[in-house]
Amino acid sequence: METDVKTILAECGFGFKKQLGQNFITDKNLLASIVALSGAEEYGAVVEIGCGAGTLTRALAEKVKKVISFEVDKTLAPVLDRTLNGLGNVEIIFKDFLKVDLAEFEKGLESYTVVANLPYYVTTPLIMKLIESSKKCKGLCVMVQEEVAERLCAKAGTSDYGAITAMVALRATCSIVKRVPRTLFIPRPKVDSAVVKFTFGDGIDVADAAMYKKTVHAAFGSRRKTLENNLVNSFSLSRQQAQEILADCGIDQKARGETLTPVQFARLSERISEYKN
Numbered sequence: 213m214e215t216d217v218k219t220i221l222a223e224c225g226f227g228f229k230k231q232l233g234q235n236f237i238t239d240k241n242l243l244a245s246i247v248a249l250s251g252a253e254e255y256g257a258v259v260e261i262g263c264g265a266g267t268l269t270r271a272l273a274e275k276v277k278k279v280i281s282f283e284v285d286k287t288l289a290p291v292l293d294r295t296l297n298g299l300g301n302v303e304i305i306f307k308d309f310l311k312v313d314l315a316e317f318e319k320g321l322e323s324y325t326v327v328a329n330l331p332y333y334v335t336t337p338l339i340m341k342l343i344e345s346s347k348k349c350k351g352l353c354v355m356v357q358e359e360v361a362e363r364l365c366a367k368a369g370t371s372d373y374g375a376i377t378a379m380v381a382l383r384a385t386c387s388i389v390k391r392v393p394r395t396l397f398i399p400r401p402k403v404d405s406a407v408v409k410f411t412f413g414d415g416i417d418v419a420d421a422a423m424y425k426k427t428v429h430a431a432f433g434s435r436r437k438t439l440e441n442n443l444v445n446s447f448s449l450s451r452q453q454a455q456e457i458l459a460d461c462g463i464d465q466k467a468r469g470e471t472l473t474p475v476q477f478a479r480l481s482e483r484i485s486e487y488k489n
């Protein structure tokens with residue numbers, strides 16, 4: 213690319229939309245590092261959510277066979293025409309990724325990995341969509357707010373551990389692979405960021421994913437209440453029934469939801485299912 217991205221954005225009269233989480237990255241070292249850390253080169257196709265001005269899109273396209281990039285803001289089209297000029301392996305789909313029918317989209321693909329600098333206002337729904345609904349997504353490497361990164365990778369019993377941590381554990385393990393200061397984004401956000409890499413296939417086995425989800429959300433429904441109280445309220449159980457279920461699972465009667473590991477949530481959800489049927 214001859215002209216620099218900031219100049220192209222200005223020449224196209226582009227105005228950043230805060231409500232769409234538009235904090236772009238242009239630093240070449242950071243872009244190269246995200247591509248390398250993602251391991252994207254191993255996959256046939258890379259899906260990007262939110263291509264912005266196309267800087268990460270281009271860095272990916274220079275290393276992988278095919279990039280399919282979703283972007284909700286059509287005003288970026290003239291910018292992308294210039295920044296992605298000359299690349300024959302990039303497909304841009306102007307669509308809200310949350311509205312994409314994943315089953316339909318995946319029909320045309322063998323498998324893919326997702327690499328993205330995610331729009332912060334929808335980080336959790338976007339990650340959960342992939343965790344819960346994708347069949348062919350085999351990897352995920354995303355830039356998120358540092359605080360969200362800590363929550364995604366938290367250990368049971370810590371204050372960062374929450375429903376999202378336990379839900380991700382269904383299909384993947386994850387770790388923070390890079391910390392990124394706010395100074396590397398344009399415009400500069402109020403918080404720092406981190407890159408989180410998910411390894412799919414290292415999840416836990418559950419018989420009924422919907423029941424697992426319900427159990428996790430019940431456990432974290434009211435963090436100050438004991439797990440027993442949350443189970444009574446969420447599953448219409450008597451106190452005695454809730455106590456029996458916890459005892460069967462070897463869980464302390466006074467335990468709080470955040471102390472349970474994902475494997476314990478799985479066992480608990482199975483026991484609740486047995487009890488209810």
Ligand code: SAM
Binds near residue numbers: 236267310328334
């Ligand atoms: N990838 C670019 C980069 O790293 O510079 C842009 C990242 S910026 C944090 C997030 C991008 O996602 C923005 O361009 C925004 O317009 C887009 N976006 C926001 N919500 C979206 C959604 N629901 N589906 C697809 N794109 C979205």
